Amino acid sequence: MRKSILNYLVLVLIICVLIVGSFTSNKTITENDFSENDLAFNTVETTETSSESDHYLPLEKAYKPFSPTLGKSFVGFKEALGFKESRGDYFTVNTFGYLGKYQFGKETLKLIGIYNPVHFLKNPEMQEKAFLANAERNKWILRKDIKRFNGKTINGVLITESGILAAAHLAGPGNVKKYLRSYGEQGFTDAYGTSIEYYIKKFSGYDTSKVKSNRKAKVKLTA
Template sequence: MINKVSHYFAIPLAIFSLLFMALKPGPKLDMSLYSTEGMEFDYTTSHELAMNTESNELAAPFHEHHAYFPYLGKSYNGFKEALAFKESRGNYFSVNTLGYLGKYQFGSETLKLIGIYNPNQFLYNPKLQEKAFLANAARNKWILRKDIKRSVGKTIGGVKITESGILAAAHLAGAGTVKKYLRSSGSYNFSDAYGTTVGHYMKKFAGYDTSFIVANKKAKARI
């Protein structure tokens, strides 16, 4: 009988002991040991690294009114990411109301010129989109090579002409349209369906280093 009574008291006592230990207040945590006060945090990439056109392929897009990291400056990557931000906010899967596709907003006819015949495959292949941008820029640079040589450094239509401005405008409106703008001293200032003009792109994307782009009449996008 005594053993049974002891058994009945032992179980509640064990439960009470466990609850007491679980609820017993522990030593006060000293939060000052975890303070970051006085520490310096600086995650900005160095200017030297940012200017390396080989190292920032997947960097966040650059835009003149927003702070993105790493800093891309006026490098080739800075150029293409700034242009991508203007075209689509850097969205690889964007399709606008006129059917232009991807991060850089390519039309299907332009894609054919650089060897891409399946727009749907193009839209879902970011690597191919990057290749397409470079191939199209290389092709435009070859078409406009004489105009680049003749016009860079001049002020036309109130805009100081640079190679990057010319290539950006060619991306917007085609190389032939840029030739007309330059050779008409800016009077032929074509605008697209959304009202963006060749002169605006000439100015907005001026001064980037586009020497990475090699002029190539037969440039194709291949992966």
Template sequence: MIKNIASYTTLSLTICFILYDVSFSSNETVNLSKEHSTEGLDLNYTVLDDTSKDSNLLASNELFTPYLGKSFVGFKEALAFRESGGDYFSVNTYGYLGKYQFGTETLKMIGIKNSAKFLKNPKLQERAFIANAERNKWILRRDIKNFVGKRINGIIVTESGILAAAHLAGPGNVKKYLRSYGLDNFADGYGTTVYHYMKRFSGYDTSFVKPNKEAKAI
């Protein structure tokens, strides 16, 4: 009997101790700020600083430009990059001039007689590109109507492809290419063909260019 009373007393005291410990823990506010503080530590982060990253990009020779898609501006800039790397002051080994690599005879047809001044005038070069495209579109207007949408040499003919090829080879050689269904494939002095430009510059929006027989840059 005395043994049983002692056991009950021990059990009661254990329960009371557990309840007291739980009550104390629930009322205590745990403060980890001191235990886990970084104050006074020498921190060494390995995350790349965005500022230094941007500086590295700016210091490189990479050229970043907005994506122009298949717009007319995208068309002329892509063509300029292919012709000269977009350099207004470029002269190639055959004497073709400027950002779009014009020959002197073509310049005369659109009203430009002083090629030296032309080379130094970016605004005039841009006007020359538009005028030449308008003139070529007028010359090729029937071929654009008859061949756009048809497949020649495995590619779908588009208006932008026709105009790009005319810039490369002249409208007469583009007519020959289209009307021979790709058999008469003119190549320039560097081996670039009408077919290559028809493929490379296909699908751009050139509706901005209006056919104009008398188009002039000046």
């Protein structure tokens, strides 16, 4: 009798084990089954039309990359001007012999202390220093005109300090003086058809306060 009861209990136990095992293997794994540290995927919001497989995406696809904007900062100013001049290419020479990212002429380089254009073309750091030195020199030459015309309009174009400095980079400060003091009657267009007025408008409103007026601005060459 005892043997029959024992056999019965063993049979019941086996059946229970089989039932529990079957339930566990069919259980649906949900997001709550993982801790924050164990999650291998990142959840994203889905729409009603998204499929179930879209619920989980690899980490590198779940977030859009952050790209800072330069806006109207001084860095934004020089990068926008460099892109317009050469698409930001430090090592280019155009058909008229203008050099580098900011397309400097050899005579302009001499004015700011650079006499080796080959070395200049190979040196991005020197080109950045040259841009600032040239802007400082132009700002000193045009200091009275900046004070007089900043905020005014000529031919429907708002005049700003950054626009004046950009135009001076294109045409030289002397030509910008003539343009401003003639209220746009004496213009200038470079060999590619780009005008002072176009640069004043395109590069309007940037913060160029970092550019200090400096009559003797030079690039300090390192040994």
